[in-house]
Amino acid sequence: MIGAAVLRPDAIDKVRGEARFVDDLAFPGMLHAAVIRGTVPHAKICKLDLKSVSKHPRVICTLTANEIPGENVVHVIYDDQPALADEIVRYIGEPIALLAAEDRTSANQAVKLATINYEELPAVFDSLSALSPDAPTVAVPAATEKAPNLFNAMRIRKGDVAQGFAQADVIVEGEYHTGYQEHAYLETQGAIAVPELNGAMAIYGTMQCPFYVQAAVAKVLGLPLSKVRVIQTATGGAFGGKEDVPSLVACLAALLAWKARRSVKLVFDREEDILTTSKRHPSIVRYKSGAKADGTLTAIEVDFVYNAGAYQTLSPAVLWRGLMHAAGPYRIPHVKIDGRSVATNTVPCGAFRGFGSPQVIFAHESQMDRLAERLGIDRLEIRRRNALQIGDETATKQRLSESVGVLQTIEKAGRLAHWEERLRKVEAFNAASRDRRRGLGISSVMYGVGLGGKAPFLDKAGAYMKLEADGSIGIAVGTVEMGQGLTTALTQIASEALSVPFDRIHLAPVDSSRVPDSGPTVASRGTMMSGLAILDAAAKLKERIRTVAKDLHIPKNEIPSRLKEIAQAFFMRNLDPAVEGWAQGAPVDWDEETGLGNAYFVYAYATHIAQVEVDLTTGEASVEDFVAVHDSGRIVNHQLASGQVEGGIAQGLGFALMEDIPQEDGRLMTTGFTTYRIPTIRDIAADTKVAFVEALYSAGPFGAKGLGEVPLMASHTAVSRAVAHALGAAVNTYPLSPERVKGSVA
Amino acid sequence: MRITLTVNEAKRELEIEPGETLLELLRREGYKGVKKGCGSGDCGACAVLLDGRAVNSCLVLAAKADGRKVVTVEGLADDEGLHPVQQAFLEEGAIQCGYCTPGMVIAAVDLLTHNSSPSEAQIREGISGNLCRCTGYVKQIEAIKIAVERMGEGADD
Ligand code: FES
Ligand code: FES
Numbered sequence: 097m098i099g100a101a102v103l104r105p106d107a108i109d110k111v112r113g114e115a116r117f118v119d120d121l122a123f124p125g126m127l128h129a130a131v132i133r134g135t136v137p138h139a140k141i142c143k144l145d146l147k148s149v150s151k152h153p154r155v156i157c158t159l160t161a162n163e164i165p166g167e168n169v170v171h172v173i174y175d176d177q178p179a180l181a182d183e184i185v186r187y188i189g190e191p192i193a194l195l196a197a198e199d200r201t202s203a204n205q206a207v208k209l210a211t212i213n214y215e216e217l218p219a220v221f222d223s224l225s226a227l228s229p230d231a232p233t234v235a236v237p238a239a240t241e242k243a244p245n246l247f248n249a250m251r252i253r254k255g256d257v258a259q260g261f262a263q264a265d266v267i268v269e270g271e272y273h274t275g276y277q278e279h280a281y282l283e284t285q286g287a288i289a290v291p292e293l294n295g296a297m298a299i300y301g302t303m304q305c306p307f308y309v310q311a312a313v314a315k316v317l318g319l320p321l322s323k324v325r326v327i328q329t330a331t332g333g334a335f336g337g338k339e340d341v342p343s344l345v346a347c348l349a350a351l352l353a354w355k356a357r358r359s360v361k362l363v364f365d366r367e368e369d370i371l372t373t374s375k376r377h378p379s380i381v382r383y384k385s386g387a388k389a390d391g392t393l394t395a396i397e398v399d400f401v402y403n404a405g406a407y408q409t410l411s412p413a414v415l416w417r418g419l420m421h422a423a424g425p426y427r428i429p430h431v432k433i434d435g436r437s438v439a440t441n442t443v444p445c446g447a448f449r450g451f452g453s454p455q456v457i458f459a460h461e462s463q464m465d466r467l468a469e470r471l472g473i474d475r476l477e478i479r480r481r482n483a484l485q486i487g488d489e490t491a492t493k494q495r496l497s498e499s500v501g502v503l504q505t506i507e508k509a510g511r512l513a514h515w516e517e518r519l520r521k522v523e524a525f526n527a528a529s530r531d532r533r534r535g536l537g538i539s540s541v542m543y544g545v546g547l548g549g550k551a552p553f554l555d556k557a558g559a560y561m562k563l564e565a566d567g568s569i570g571i572a573v574g575t576v577e578m579g580q581g582l583t584t585a586l587t588q589i590a591s592e593a594l595s596v597p598f599d600r601i602h603l604a605p606v607d608s609s610r611v612p613d614s615g616p617t618v619a620s621r622g623t624m625m626s627g628l629a630i631l632d633a634a635a636k637l638k639e640r641i642r643t644v645a646k647d648l649h650i651p652k653n654e655i656p657s658r659l660k661e662i663a664q665a666f667f668m669r670n671l672d673p674a675v676e677g678w679a680q681g682a683p684v685d686w687d688e689e690t691g692l693g694n695a696y697f698v699y700a701y702a703t704h705i706a707q708v709e710v711d712l713t714t715g716e717a718s719v720e721d722f723v724a725v726h727d728s729g730r731i732v733n734h735q736l737a738s739g740q741v742e743g744g745i746a747q748g749l750g751f752a753l754m755e756d757i758p759q760e761d762g763r764l765m766t767t768g769f770t771t772y773r774i775p776t777i778r779d780i781a782a783d784t785k786v787a788f789v790e791a792l793y794s795a796g797p798f799g800a801k802g803l804g805e806v807p808l809m810a811s812h813t814a815v816s817r818a819v820a821h822a823l824g825a826a827v828n829t830y831p832l833s834p835e836r837v838k839g840s841v842a
Numbered sequence: 843m844r845i846t847l848t849v850n851e852a853k854r855e856l857e858i859e860p861g862e863t864l865l866e867l868l869r870r871e872g873y874k875g876v877k878k879g880c881g882s883g884d885c886g887a888c889a890v891l892l893d894g895r896a897v898n899s900c901l902v903l904a905a906k907a908d909g910r911k912v913v914t915v916e917g918l919a920d921d922e923g924l925h926p927v928q929q930a931f932l933e934e935g936a937i938q939c940g941y942c943t944p945g946m947v948i949a950a951v952d953l954l955t956h957n958s959s960p961s962e963a964q965i966r967e968g969i970s971g972n973l974c975r976c977t978g979y980v981k982q983i984e985a986i987k988i989a990v991e992r993m994g995e996g997a998d999d
Contacts, residue, residue, distance in 0.1 A: 103932060103933065104932075104935070104937065106940070107931075107932050107937040107940065108932060109940075110937050110939075110940025110943050111915075111924065111928045111931050111932050111937055111940070111943055111947065112875070112915065112916065112918075112919055112924070112928070113873075113874070113875020113876070113914065113915035113916045113943075113944045114875065114916070115940050116874070117877075117941065119878070120874040279975075280973075280975050281939070281941075281975055282877075282879045282885065282887055282939065282941040282942050282973065282974070282975055282976075283877075283879070283939070283941045284879075330939075330940065331939060332877075332939045332940070332941030333938075333939040333941060333975050333976055334939075335975070365881060366879070366880045366881060366882070578939060579938035579939025579940065579941075579976045580938065581938070735934075735935040735981075736935065738935075738980075738981075739935050739938060739976075739977055739978075739981055741978075742977060742978030742979075742980040742981065743938065743975070743976045743977050743978040744978070745978050746975075746977075746978035746979065747975070747978075767882075768880050768882055768884065769879075769880050769882065769884035769885055769973065770882055770884050774973060774975060775978075776970050776971075776972075776973060776979075777966045777969055777970050777972075777979040777982070777983070778966060778970050780978060780979045780980065784978070784980050
């Protein structure tokens with residue numbers, strides 16, 4: 097069953113158009129919410145007049161910050177973000193007031209009837225200006241580590257970089273810039289709040305982290321956690337964009353439902369979604385690397401700054417992952433890394449597939465190529481020579497004791513791409529061509545699976561498992577299906593562990609009242625953590641099944657085929673047929689001061705190779721061919737896994753070549769997919785090869801690690817380095833739009 | 843205003859609001875398989891067949907559907923089972939979150955009813971108006987190729 101091809105149970109409803117996403121659901125008497133938002137980047141709210149809104153015949157109620165029954169915060173990490181701006185608005189689009197109406201059209205019309213008067217305050221929009229000592233403080237002061245606007249500073253200090261650079265034969269330095277990337281999940285954010293008996297509140301919504309939503313709603317309503325129940329609806333893509341934002345959406349819907357005492361639906365339209373919800377942090381990364389003549393890395397010094405936007409939300413965690421991934425999958429004796437996240441009057445940035453790592457990966461992989469070039473070493477070879485192996489130490493001095501497949505990914509990718517032969521072909525093509533040039537790019541990455549040493553308390557997961565009287569199995573877990581195929585992978589794991597056929601097992605969507613807090617569905621941890629919880633539950637259930645089988649004189653090897661008989665016996669004899677499983681991440685430890693320690697319990701790896709062709713006259717780069725090789729330990733389902741990789745490649749391609757949102761004085765200059773272009777089928781390589789090397793992880797379910805985020809992390813730099821190779825020019829800023837490409841040719 | 847139209851082979855007489863789009867009308871009438879991804883004609887999630895051709899229903903006024911035939915994703919499967927395009931999407935792993943799936947399947951059905959042996963370039967062209975953020979499109983191309991083969995076999999019988 098592990099590694100087998102099975103039909104996704106959730107896909108049948110989806111292909112028939114019968115899957116129910118949040119906007120497809122309705123409850124009796126349900127109202128429709130709309131959000132009244134700030135229109136200036138930084139201001140005191142002098143007057144908020146909702147009289148005309150209330151007079152709208154279809155409006156049932158409005159709600160402002162001072163009516164909030166609990167605390168006016170959206171709980172994520174540090175509680176600086178209010179559910180509704182109270183006195184100060186800090187970014188364009190920040191929620192200020194709410195309304196609920198009988199229908200959605202009226203709700204959207206009534207928003208325009210609100211009058212808000214502001215006293216504008218000085219604002220800053222980019223991280224470097226915000227860090228300057230004379231910048232106005234734009235963050236909630238208590239949320240900053242240092243005035244005026246430094247949210248967080250984190251560092252790694254290993255060895256002595258001065259000594260490391262002294263040992264180097266070549267040193268290269270570079271500065272790299274990336275802008276906003278929008279998740280562009282096809283289904284926008286949405287939630288329905290449904291008041292339940294006895295003052296309780298249920299939330300239905302599209303999300304990755306039901307337990308974050310539960311905590312946030314309890315806090316804003318002033319309810320005990322036990323009175324908030326969160327049910328995940330079919331989720332139309334997330335990619336990190338539904339990690340923290342659904343907490344805000346659910347809080348807003350819940351506040352109105354609490355006030356109106358009726359169900360309330362809040363669904364964002366595309367423009368509202370793209371303008372007001374989190375994105376990938378714009379970044380500036382300064383990188384200095386040193387290597388010996390044979391390519392061996394001696395030292396790196398990295399300083400990077402992320403524009404966090406107006407509130408912290410997930411930025412501390414994003415920054416930390418950026419820090420942990422800034423060195424790449426390489427052996428480096430001397431390491432100095434500093435990362436900072438900074439408050440500005442822009443939309444809060446948050447989680448996005450890769451979670452703070454793609455920005456630093458763009459830098460570390462570009463640096464590797466530049467070292468190779470300076471030293472006259474092949475680009476694949478320099479990665480091979482520095483790749484981490486079992487027994488090596490990471491940048492945080494973590495000794496790797498097992499499951500390190502990066503070298504195999506480099507070698508296999510090289511073989512599948514026919515690296516050397518292809519390099520020659522590309523050179524021959526370029527020699528013969530005037531207006532078109534080809535290039536090859538290679539990128540290797542490592543990824544710490546799970547939440548790591550900064551938030552070890554989140555790495556847990558529960559599973560509830562029940563033997564039904566007919567021998568079928570019901571399972572509930574706390575991590576979500578969002579398209580990645582978790583339901584399928586977990587059902588396969590349960591099927592293997594219990595020796596019960598795949599189609600006799602049903603895994604229900606998450607309902608927070610059925611399982612303990614299982615942490616978020618992020619960090620590529622779903623399969624591993626919930627998989628382990630299922631294994632734990634399965635072991636307990638099997639034990640009970642064996643005891644009953646013995647009693648019925650059913651031999652062990654006949655248990656699977658006679659499970660129904662055994663289940664009947666459970667039922668007739670009043671035996672307990674339900675078990676709970678639990679999983680805890682392996683221990684991690686990490687020291688704030690030095691940044692050293694066992695940052696993650698295990699790492700996944702990948703190497704991607706891309707071939708591009710650039711039209712020098714138009715500046716357009718197109719990806720022609722792609723090879724992706726991953727080490728994610730055991731692959732539970734190859735079709736799902738390759739699908740994750742192919743999707744990640746496309747998102748990375750978008751990040752490198754086309755996705756960007758210009759920002760002018762805090763205003764995002766886009767309205768949706770007309771101006772924010774994401775890859776279409778025309779942008780996809782003619783040939784994409786996906787392969788796996790399975791360096792098994794002993795503590796993972798059947799040896800599995802994690803996969804979800806890694807493909808995006810590796811792909812964008814394979815593409816951008818291929819463009820750099822084609823142009824023979826430095827490529828330091830994303831996206832590599834036609835204008836930018838033309839600029840670097842000229 | 844009242845319009846008469848056929849939705850998935852059922853004759854419907856429906857009251858429509860001024861300015862209402864076909865997307866809004868269909869969803870209001872319970873055809874929730876028709877998805878809204880943008881509302882601006884950019885994503886294809888709302889695609890339906892209008893007199894046999896795929897259109898983005900968010901760009902079509904409901905009034906324009908008067909007297910015409912609409913097929914939504916819900917109308918593709920019959921008693922015998924899924925449409926070959928649906929079956930191939932399912933088997934090939936072309937569905938992840940599934941939000942783009944109804945529109946993508948409709949676009950593919952339109953393509954295959956008008957071109958029984960499309961080249962890969964034509965397949966790409968045929969679904970180039972449908973955004974998918976999850977799959978990277980690779981498996982959708984494969985699925986459509988398989989559906990082409992199977993529908994070809996069926997036609998030979
Ligand atoms: S909703 Fe119609 S094209 Fe996007
Ligand atoms: S499967 Fe998610 S958008 Fe296509």
